[in-house]
Amino acid sequence: MSEEGSTGQTDAAAPRLYLRPLAQGVAAPLDPKQAHYLSVVLRLPPGAAVLAFNEADGEWVARLARARRTDWSLTPERKLAPPQRLPDLWYLFAPLKHDRLDYLAQKATEMGVCRLMPVLTERTHRQRLNIDRLRANAIEAAEQCGLVSLPEVVETAALGDVLSRWPPGRTLIFCDEDRAGGDPLRDLAAVRRGPLAVLVGPEGGFSPRERRQLRALPHVRPISLGPRILRADTAAVAALALVQAALGDWGTATPQVTD
């Protein structure tokens, strides 16, 4: 996609923003941060082409317009792509400190998870979590990596409650530091394709009780992430990359489905 807009700017070079709702010919107002980014940081003039997308309306070429000095909007002109259906992969994680949590939400989104699920474990330090901030990080990553979708961000829940309500048919891949030294690919070879979830523990790891509880559940598959103990945010990226390559949309067997 590289057609020229009225300003001579190409679609491919256009900045990309998450915005909703989007409908052809209907001006969608920008929030002050988005307006500042386009008009001040990027110095785009009215009429410039911007790519706008969301998980419900897909991706559009839109035109920038200004009603008053600070009131900016985007009007979708041409649809480029329908919404994407993300791989059916949930990511369960124990909340970490702010900057590492930002990183974690961004990387999990880039890795293609469809749901971000903060869980409280016995050794979780952070009990309060800013869901809006998690979502803002997911949006930033989706804008950057070309997703025409957005993972759902759910409220924090205790690990025990999540496990007691676990849906039938979804395999939970449990990253178990006690299995360090094992072979992750061999562990994953025993996991069947289908709805999946990945669980990574907090800085302090899982307690023996949690580990026993997890290992006793029939839908839980413990895996190793290699010979070294990884930081929780590193473990997240490693685990999701392994799972996407072995069972998800990095392989050819389960291409990304579009609606």
Ligand code: SAM
């Ligand atoms: N218990 C450890 C400690 O405090 O030294 C470390 C926990 S580790 C920082 C955080 C989480 O990353 C673990 O609970 C586990 O889910 C995952 N993890 C890290 N390294 C791993 C490995 N080699 N194999 C499996 N999981 C790992």
